[in-house]
């Protein structure tokens with residue numbers, strides 16, 4: 001297990017708190033997707049449960065003691081993960097996940113944390129995505145946070161922490177993951193095997209987010225992005241019609257294409273010199289994002305895209 005270079009400071013701070021026996025009861029790990037919040041959370045869980053903790057200079061888990069082996073197998077009794085469950089009405093291959101973490105899940109977690117740890121160490125819970133807890137689940141969690149059991153740590157992971165009630169946020173120690181400096185992101189992408197030129201382009205498209213850039217570089221994301229770019233230019237220049245483009249986009253990866261279109265509008269807004277244009281770009285951005293949501297609904301994909309593109313062209 002390794003951590004990204006932009007995690008180093010927060011990691012050292014946590015290690016220092018552990019050394020002083022001053023670990024918080026609850027952590028809130030937040031920031032945009034693509035910055036490795038989950039890898040960081042997994043590293044915390046592993047390091048706190050490892051039986052040879054403190055052996056390594058970097059403070060990471062040893063990776064081969066009994067606790068590490070159980071954790072890897074997903075069967076460590078003192079590690080709990082609360083996440084979106086599969087809906088029981090699904091069945092077959094078409095099972096879908098719930099969109100909310102429910103109060104029952106949080107109550108079960110509270111009961112479990114009230115028990116003594118089986119290995120005599122800590123009990124650690126990850127709630128991920130914590131911003132998907134519904135109101136009653138959040139209320140139940142608040143009770144658990146208000147009366148913390150000793151030797152427990154609850155880590156909440158949230159892409160959109162503002163969705164969590166302030167009462168919960170105020171009871172957590174917050175770690176904000178932010179975009180790393182460009183040179184650091186480039187170095188990391190290189191170390192993952194992405195060559196510099198591709199890494200550079202991918203970071204531009206991903207607005208500096210290394211995880212998103214990596215995903216773009218490893219998939220056909222950059223090619224798709226270039227196609228969307230050309231399509232939107234042709235739409236604006238009148239060489240292509242919205243319906244021609246909608247037909248093409250609906251046939252392959254419509255969601256990703258719309259996402260690229262939204263990103264492009266955001267880039268335009270950043271580079272804007274005439275502020276009068278800003279409301280128009282913002283409206284276009286919202287329109288595209290609404291279309292992305294509509295793709296999950298009953299409307300025909302092609303019509304959803306056509307509608308959004310027609311609004312952009314106008």
Ligand SMILES: [Zn+2]
Nearest residue numbers: 050062065068
């Ligand atoms: Zn270990």
